[in-house]
Amino acid sequence: MTALVLIEIENGKVRQASRSAIAAASRFGEVDALLLGEAGAEAASKLAGIRKVLHVPALKHALAEPAAALLAGLAGSYSHVLSAASSSGKNILPRLAGLLDAQPISDVIAIQDESTFVRPIYAGNALATVQSSDSVKIMTIRSSSFDPVAEDGGSAPVEVLDAPAEDGKSSFIRLDQSQSDRPELEVARVVISGGKGLKDASNFHTLLEPVADKLGAAIGASRAAVDSGFAPNEMQVGQTGKVVAPELYIATGLSGAIQHLAGMKDSRVIVAINIDPEAPIFKVADYGMVGDLFEILPALAKAL
Amino acid sequence: MKVLVPVKRVVDYNIKPRVAADGSGVETQGVKMSMNPFDEIALEEALRLREKGQADEVVAVSIGPQVAQDVLRTAMAMGADRAILIQTDAEIEPRVVSSLLKAVVEKEQPGLVSMGKQAIDDDMNATGQMLAARLGWPQGTFASKVEIADGKVEVAREVDGGTETVSLTLPAVITADLRLNEPRYASLPNIMKARKKPLETIEAASLGVDLTPRLKIVSVAEPPERKAGVIVETVDELVEKLKTEAKVI
Numbered sequence: 415m416t417a418l419v420l421i422e423i424e425n426g427k428v429r430q431a432s433r434s435a436i437a438a439a440s441r442f443g444e445v446d447a448l449l450l451g452e453a454g455a456e457a458a459s460k461l462a463g464i465r466k467v468l469h470v471p472a473l474k475h476a477l478a479e480p481a482a483a484l485l486a487g488l489a490g491s492y493s494h495v496l497s498a499a500s501s502s503g504k505n506i507l508p509r510l511a512g513l514l515d516a517q518p519i520s521d522v523i524a525i526q527d528e529s530t531f532v533r534p535i536y537a538g539n540a541l542a543t544v545q546s547s548d549s550v551k552i553m554t555i556r557s558s559s560f561d562p563v564a565e566d567g568g569s570a571p572v573e574v575l576d577a578p579a580e581d582g583k584s585s586f587i588r589l590d591q592s593q594s595d596r597p598e599l600e601v602a603r604v605v606i607s608g609g610k611g612l613k614d615a616s617n618f619h620t621l622l623e624p625v626a627d628k629l630g631a632a633i634g635a636s637r638a639a640v641d642s643g644f645a646p647n648e649m650q651v652g653q654t655g656k657v658v659a660p661e662l663y664i665a666t667g668l669s670g671a672i673q674h675l676a677g678m679k680d681s682r683v684i685v686a687i688n689i690d691p692e693a694p695i696f697k698v699a700d701y702g703m704v705g706d707l708f709e710i711l712p713a714l715a716k717a718l
Numbered sequence: 719m720k721v722l723v724p725v726k727r728v729v730d731y732n733i734k735p736r737v738a739a740d741g742s743g744v745e746t747q748g749v750k751m752s753m754n755p756f757d758e759i760a761l762e763e764a765l766r767l768r769e770k771g772q773a774d775e776v777v778a779v780s781i782g783p784q785v786a787q788d789v790l791r792t793a794m795a796m797g798a799d800r801a802i803l804i805q806t807d808a809e810i811e812p813r814v815v816s817s818l819l820k821a822v823v824e825k826e827q828p829g830l831v832s833m834g835k836q837a838i839d840d841d842m843n844a845t846g847q848m849l850a851a852r853l854g855w856p857q858g859t860f861a862s863k864v865e866i867a868d869g870k871v872e873v874a875r876e877v878d879g880g881t882e883t884v885s886l887t888l889p890a891v892i893t894a895d896l897r898l899n900e901p902r903y904a905s906l907p908n909i910m911k912a913r914k915k916p917l918e919t920i921e922a923a924s925l926g927v928d929l930t931p932r933l934k935i936v937s938v939a940e941p942p943e944r945k946a947g948v949i950v951e952t953v954d955e956l957v958e959k960l961k962t963e964a965k966v967i
Contacts, residue, residue, distance in 0.1 A: 507847075517933045536839060540941070542935055587884060587885055696949075700947040
């Protein structure tokens, strides 16, 4: 059996989430990587554990319509088609499944055998074991559940493919990227996140950044903090935002709603700092501190 | 232009779901059910398009048992003009839902399908993309802004690391992200009025779609519980424990 993994490039490197998807795919047999867009062929060919790279430079923006059409043409040669459960993977793979009349399997966290998988449902409040009877199994992989393959060590051949003819119904206009010097949320070893308790956007910077700087941490936010305009939405951790599982997760000024817990409760060590001793976040925290974060966070930055 | 809005009846988002003792699924008997929150946002967007004069009719559709009528009444109380229930008692997956919705689209001929990006019960995030594929329509997923002009829809999409804007030729499928809008509440007079709006029921079996799932649920289990933690009194104690006990800093 051979699996095909749709990979993504960021800043010239293969995204960690894609490398996790390759690790998951290797459970099924040999793995080919599919790369859309001009950049990244060299980085992709160095990936550990892949047979070859299929490179489609013409699909610059990985729009779902041509990407799914391309995948539909390739899928017949594969037993499994995977991607990271990233915004791109979630956009393209279900469309592929629609073209093939298959049922995609979203956010896989464990693989039991070639057709049996575990995935969270109800915001991670339950884990469903599911069995697929589709001839080609299409799935997205939760990156925090699989250790990524190495970025280098391989030397896979690169095969350039033509893009399918576009139907002209969709076009890319622009990408507004958010700027950040901090580690990517999903791969950071330490994450410190803030909720509504931070009271405004400037406190988000003045209170969280000094601690994050000391720890080399990424900064996250609860949905309430994002909705209140304290932080941009790509910082949102939760069911409807990013799912993280760092070594250390520090939750400050957030209650720990189900929606937020779904995005961080697999972190190795959780610290909660909250003024309300009854906040649900304390039920999942390894270390809790009840008190005023406006006093605790500066003291923490100083003590580190 | 007509806008079709698929809505799903799910366990209310405020309820902590409980796994059934026999591991067959999550308890839904006697549990408060509501319209999927993302679908409310999709419906709100359709209503706003109508209010701007860019849509002339908003039709809500739900697929499920007879009781799913209640979310359709809610949709009409929010402002949908009429509703369609595709009735089935079968457990159906996005693959089947997208097939049934395709049949409704072919009958109703909307210019836009506005739906939620995912349902908060199965967390699949697939039906909109699958429907767009089946129809051969373009898709604007995870939409945070929607603008219609000259037979096209410009969609700002929430993607990893920022916002991507795409332009789609209508007809198209859009799936709503949280930040698209703030859905309105249904007022009491509108709830009363909604009782008189038309609600058509169609038997799913009459649409010629195979309802058999391809993804069988083998079992459903509680996630592993975390061990209870400790409360620390001072910042120094916290740092000390993170260094020597947890060894994470």
